[in-house]
Amino acid sequence: MRRVAITGLGAITPLGNSVDAFISGLERGENATQYMPEWEKYTGLRCLVGAPARMQDEKLIPRQNRRSMGRLSIFAVQAAEQAVKDAGILPAELSSGRLGCVIGSTMGSAESINEAFETILPDHDLSKLTSTKFFQCISHTAALNVGQYLGITGTVMSTNAACASALQAIGTGYDIIRLGGQDMMLCGGAEGLHPTVVGSFDVLFAASSTFNQDPKNTPRPFDARRDGLVCAEGSGIVVLEDYERAQKRKAKIYAEIIGYNSFGNGNHVSESNREAIIACVNETLTRAAVAPGEVDYINAHATATIQGDKEEAAAIRQIFGDTVPVSSLKGNIGHTLGASGSLELIASLMMMEKGVIYPTLNLQEPDKDCRGIKHVMEPLKKEIRIFLKNCFAFGGINAALICKKT
Amino acid sequence: MVEQDIIRMVNEVFNESFEIPEDKLVPGANIFNDLGLDSLDIVDLVVALQKKFAVTIRDDERVRTIRTLGDIHNFIQLIKKENKK
Numbered sequence A: 001m002r003r004v005a006i007t008g009l010g011a012i013t014p015l016g017n018s019v020d021a022f023i024s025g026l027e028r029g030e031n032a033t034q035y036m037p038e039w040e041k042y043t044g045l046r047c048l049v050g051a052p053a054r055m056q057d058e059k060l061i062p063r064q065n066r067r068s069m070g071r072l073s074i075f076a077v078q079a080a081e082q083a084v085k086d087a088g089i090l091p092a093e094l095s096s097g098r099l100g101c102v103i104g105s106t107m108g109s110a111e112s113i114n115e116a117f118e119t120i121l122p123d124h125d126l127s128k129l130t131s132t133k134f135f136q137c138i139s140h141t142a143a144l145n146v147g148q149y150l151g152i153t154g155t156v157m158s159t160n161a162a163c164a165s166a167l168q169a170i171g172t173g174y175d176i177i178r179l180g181g182q183d184m185m186l187c188g189g190a191e192g193l194h195p196t197v198v199g200s201f202d203v204l205f206a207a208s209s210t211f212n213q214d215p216k217n218t219p220r221p222f223d224a225r226r227d228g229l230v231c232a233e234g235s236g237i238v239v240l241e242d243y244e245r246a247q248k249r250k251a252k253i254y255a256e257i258i259g260y261n262s263f264g265n266g267n268h269v270s271e272s273n274r275e276a277i278i279a280c281v282n283e284t285l286t287r288a289a290v291a292p293g294e295v296d297y298i299n300a301h302a303t304a305t306i307q308g309d310k311e312e313a314a315a316i317r318q319i320f321g322d323t324v325p326v327s328s329l330k331g332n333i334g335h336t337l338g339a340s341g342s343l344e345l346i347a348s349l350m351m352m353e354k355g356v357i358y359p360t361l362n363l364q365e366p367d368k369d370c371r372g373i374k375h376v377m378e379p380l381k382k383e384i385r386i387f388l389k390n391c392f393a394f395g396g397i398n399a400a401l402i403c404k405k406t
Numbered sequence B: 001m002v003e004q005d006i007i008r009m010v011n012e013v014f015n016e017s018f019e020i021p022e023d024k025l026v027p028g029a030n031i032f033n034d035l036g037l038d039s040l041d042i043v044d045l046v047v048a049l050q051k052k053f054a055v056t057i058r059d060d061e062r063v064r065t066i067r068t069l070g071d072i073h074n075f076i077q078l079i080k081k082e083n084k085k
Helices: A021-025 A037-041 A071-087 A111-121 A131-137 A141-151 A164-178 A194-203 A243-248 A272-286 A304-320 A337-354 B003-018 B039-053 B061-065 B067-083
Strands: A002-014 A101-106 A184-191 A236-241 A254-262 A297-299 A326-328 A386-393 A397-404
Touching: A002 A021, A002 A243, A002 A337, A021 A337, A037 A194, A071 A101, A071 A141, A071 A184, A071 A236, A101 A164, A111 A131, A111 A194, A111 A243, A111 A397, A131 A141, A131 A297, A131 A386, A141 A184, A164 A184, A164 A236, A164 A254, A164 A337, A164 A386, A164 A397, A236 A243, A236 A337, A243 A397, A254 A272, A272 A304, A272 A386, A272 A397, A297 A337, A337 A386, A337 A397, B003 B039, B003 B067, B039 B067, B061 B067
Parallel strands: A101 A184, A297 A326, A297 A386
Antiparallel strands: A002 A236, A002 A254, A184 A236, A254 A397, A386 A397
């Protein structure tokens, strides 16, 4: 099997539209949550906070490319362009057939889907629908648009596993390169913020609703006062590359991926399950040939839901005890759903590069059910040689990825 | 509806839907070769013209013969006249 390096990064985030802006925001301990007054019109929506990214420079994408892109695909294309530039990929390589992309999202553009229904349903009239709305709504919209825009002729596919979409995309790209199918892969996830998506969490009492007038204090991963997640948006794209190829061309190697796994819990569509998380993470450790004690940092999924954080903390406690530093970045950027795996992986890679662990923002008093693990509550200087990234999704889908410094 | 209104409203469609600047919108402009529209754009052009002029033209065979902006002006004028009858 071939080894796989990460050689390029790109990010559109609620803290800014570049990897540098994202990391600077994390360093400053910023929280991107805002009150969303335009959501007040939705009856029954209790959560009125979100963490939007800023749409900018979209007109730089030619109209004939842009017309098939909803909000999340524009973010994906912009993040992919950054990653391509960062990795130093040449235009000819994009269309060589040896480079592909796997990019996931929870679903197609929620904004576009909503627009389509608003167009069709009042008169049940399909003749008013524009030709490219379908391409904005389709589940593989991010992958197809990045593929078309960049002229990618290798593998183009999508992973749609809600909040595990991006990590599954990276894991899939890792496997494709390991098996020799492609030499380089653009992988990650994208998401667009929309009240209908927030509502899907709100109906399950999983979205934050008691901090609407105090948005900077939510979400609160692992904290005793946590009351649910805050939906966010953006895109994170990483370039994966055959390790030897990257070495040969003297590319910057951020880290090597040494283990990946995704398991289902097989018992509930929405409730996290500690046994299933343990099984998923243990298998990832086995595949990476890494002992729990060798892990220097865990970037948790921890979205600030009552049930999810408790189960993740229990799983971490059982596998790692209270010695491995753990933090969640949801307190800074909210839950970017289908983009969270790649955006938080990018942040973890930068922590590895800088030798510092960013803390869980808004974690002031660890909940009694979330104790017994080493919470990072202040920036922590530490050399990270190996880290674990967790992602858990609706549908009982868990994923974990391990990276090693080279 | 006078011809100037039709020209102005068709130009608005091309500007709003296809981001084509005013100076390129001359009656002789070929919508494919000069203005860069393709098969997907034609679907959207019909949708936009229907909305702008409150007409139904999607299944009108004459749409297929349109090549220039001037053809659109004439076609809309004709449709409007037919609808008045």
